Amino acid sequence: MTHETKNSSQSRREFLNTTAGMALAAGLAGLTPRPTGAASSTPPPRPTPAKPRRIIIDTDPGVDDAMAIFLALRSPELKVEAITPVSGNVPLALTLPNALRLIEIAGHPEIPVAAGASVPLVRHLVTASYVHGNNGLGGVEFPEPKIKPVKETASEIIRRIVRENPGEITLVPIGPVTNIATALRSDPEIAKVIPAIVMMGGSISAGNITPAAEFNLYVDPEAARAVFDSGIPITMVGLDVTRKVLLMDEHVAKLAAAQNPVSQAAAKIMRNAIDTVRKIGIGNGSMMHDPLAVASMIDPEILTLRDYHIDIETEGEFTAGMTVAWAKGPVRVSPPMAEAGALPAERDTTFRPNCKVAVEVNPERFFNLLIPRLTQSS
Numbered sequence: 516m517t518h519e520t521k522n523s524s525q526s527r528r529e530f531l532n533t534t535a536g537m538a539l540a541a542g543l544a545g546l547t548p549r550p551t552g553a554a555s556s557t558p559p560p561r562p563t564p565a566k567p568r569r570i571i572i573d574t575d576p577g578v579d580d581a582m583a584i585f586l587a588l589r590s591p592e593l594k595v596e597a598i599t600p601v602s603g604n605v606p607l608a609l610t611l612p613n614a615l616r617l618i619e620i621a622g623h624p625e626i627p628v629a630a631g632a633s634v635p636l637v638r639h640l641v642t643a644s645y646v647h648g649n650n651g652l653g654g655v656e657f658p659e660p661k662i663k664p665v666k667e668t669a670s671e672i673i674r675r676i677v678r679e680n681p682g683e684i685t686l687v688p689i690g691p692v693t694n695i696a697t698a699l700r701s702d703p704e705i706a707k708v709i710p711a712i713v714m715m716g717g718s719i720s721a722g723n724i725t726p727a728a729e730f731n732l733y734v735d736p737e738a739a740r741a742v743f744d745s746g747i748p749i750t751m752v753g754l755d756v757t758r759k760v761l762l763m764d765e766h767v768a769k770l771a772a773a774q775n776p777v778s779q780a781a782a783k784i785m786r787n788a789i790d791t792v793r794k795i796g797i798g799n800g801s802m803m804h805d806p807l808a809v810a811s812m813i814d815p816e817i818l819t820l821r822d823y824h825i826d827i828e829t830e831g832e833f834t835a836g837m838t839v840a841w842a843k844g845p846v847r848v849s850p851p852m853a854e855a856g857a858l859p860a861e862r863d864t865t866f867r868p869n870c871k872v873a874v875e876v877n878p879e880r881f882f883n884l885l886i887p888r889l890t891q892s893s
Contacts, residue, residue, distance in 0.1 A: 567594040568812055569683050570713075571673060573631070574805070575603025575690030576613040578646075578653050578788040582762075582885070583689055583715075583805035584614070585777050588621040589888045592813045595623070596676050596684060599669035601631040603690035603734055604643045605651035608633075610690075613651050615660035620780045624662045631669030631694035635735035643730060646791060653787030657780070669694040674702050681708035685812070688742075689715040689805035691731050696738035699745055706745045714742075715808040717838035718754035719823065719872055728836030729754050732827060736836040740827040749870040751825065752808040753838065756818060756876035760807055761800030764789065766886060773890035781889050803881070810881050811873070817884070819875035822868035841866060 570593055574580045587593050598618065600610040607630065614628050634640050648654035665672065673694065677684050686709060688695055699706060716731035716739070724730040732739040743749065762785055770782035788801040811818045824846055828837040844866030 567592055568685060569594045569596055569680065570685045570687045570812070571595075571597045571599060571676060572809075573599045573601060573669070573673075573686060573688040573690060573692065573694050574614065575601050575605070575610045576617060576651055577604040577610070577690065577805070578648070578651070578784050578801065579803055579805040580604070580689055581613070581617055581652060581784050582781060582803065582889075583809045584617045585621055585781055585889055586806050586813075586885055587687075587809050588618065588623050588626075589777060589891070590809075590813050593809070595626055596680075597627045597629060597672050599629050599631045599673060599694050601669065601690050601694050602633050602635075602640050602642070603731065604647045606633065606640065606642060607631065609651045611664060612660055615662050615664065616652075616657045617780075619660055619662060620657070620776050622776070627665045627667075627672060628662075629667045629669045629672040630664050632697060635691065635693055636696060636737045638735065638737070641724075641734055643724075645795065646788075646797075648787060648791065653784045653791065655780075655783045655787055670698040670701055673698040674705055677705050677709055678702075682710050684709065685711045685713060686747075687713050687808065687812075688731075689808055691734040691738060692716070692742045693735045693738045696735070696741040699741060703745075706747050709747045711748050711750065712742065713750045713752070713808055713812055715752050715757065715805045717751050717825070717872075719838060719840040719874075720755050722837065723754055725833065725836070727828070727831070727834040729838070732838060733836035736827055736829045739836065740829055743825050743827055743869060746869075749825075750808075750811070750820065750873070751823075751838070751870050752804075752811055752818065752873045754804075756873040757802050757804040757807050759876050760803045760878045760881055761798070762789070762803055762882075763800040766882065769886050769890060775890070775892060778890045803885070806885055807873075807876065807881060810884055814880065814884055817877050817880050818873040820871040821874045823870050823872045824866055824868055825870040825872070840872065 587595050598614050600614045611630050618626050716729055718729045722728040724733045767782050767785050770778045785801055792798045824841040826839045828834045828839055845864035846866055847864055
């Protein structure tokens with residue numbers, strides 16, 4: 516397993532000196548009660564069902580990210596307002612051109628792509644090129660993209676689009692959530708006008724990068740904690756369901772048989788992805804993590820959701836990035852160390868859901884959506 520790491524350009528001390536960072540630090544130290552992350556009692560209006568759901572895809576392409584982006588761009592139920600690459604599956608130096616390539620292949624060069632964070636908020640970067648290939652797209656070589664990223668950063672474009680369209684823009688992070696946490700830190704008030712976050716990440720059962728943590732939240736636990744504590748309504752599509760949705764040889768054959776650029780590119784990427792997971796011994800098919808999150812916005816019947824209160828572990832040596840899930844109260848934290856002195860004020864242990872977690876999935880229904888969308892004529 517090869518992990519690439521980079522020194523963070525921002526130290527933990529510098530991060531914690533910001534206003535949002537100080538609030539996060541207090542929560543980590545147990546000095547003050549942290550917000551439960553429960554949604555506001557007066558949420559902003561959602562888009563009407565008659566209109567496409569307007570989304571920003573925050574992504575680290577990534578073989579399954581490619582499938583998710585293709586699905587979103589070929590679904591009239593969704594309108595992609597921007598794509599904001601981040602380091603994750605591979606470094607930003609690869610995820611950014613990959614995002615540009617994917618929208619060119621899909622025939623949507625008009626969609627703005629804004630470069631995001633190259634490193635997590637306070638940690639070294641860990642990648643997963645051993646799964647996603649040396650270039651993030653399964654090792655498949657595509658031409659250099661002709662289009663260029665916009666000058667705005669990911670954080671800037673998220674904040675601008677959300678501010679210009681209050682209550683209309685759903686954020687769809689399918690990688691580490693560093694870009695979204697950065698946007699919230701720069702402008703905390705935008706949380707009030709984001710109607711929803713639909714994310715791929717987390718697990719209420721077991722992790723995939725460690726026994727405790729799913730990869731996206733493991734890469735940047737502090738960012739994940741900031742997002743879950745933001746009060747924005749969250750739908751978490753995690754390993755509990757994505758592990759059950761495997762793209763197999765027969766699906767690749769259908770993709771390859773269709774004569775359109777998207778299906779052809781998807782077939783090449785997924786052929787290599789399946790070969791890789793078999794070679795390294797982690798499965799017989801490719802898990803459709805990210806496309807499942809996108810598909811759930813197109814056909815909500817694919818998933819069964821349940822209310823949970825989710826907290827993100829950030830201090831554990833072996834558990835950082837773990838999604839700690841309560842299905843009911845009381846919501847307790849660990850007692851402080853004895854040398855910490857007097858006990859802090861008693862924490863509110865009331866159960867307040869801050870997340871809808873996908874707990875069941877209909878794989879057949881998912882593939883009956885995914886494959887036709889990618890294979891149909893444009």
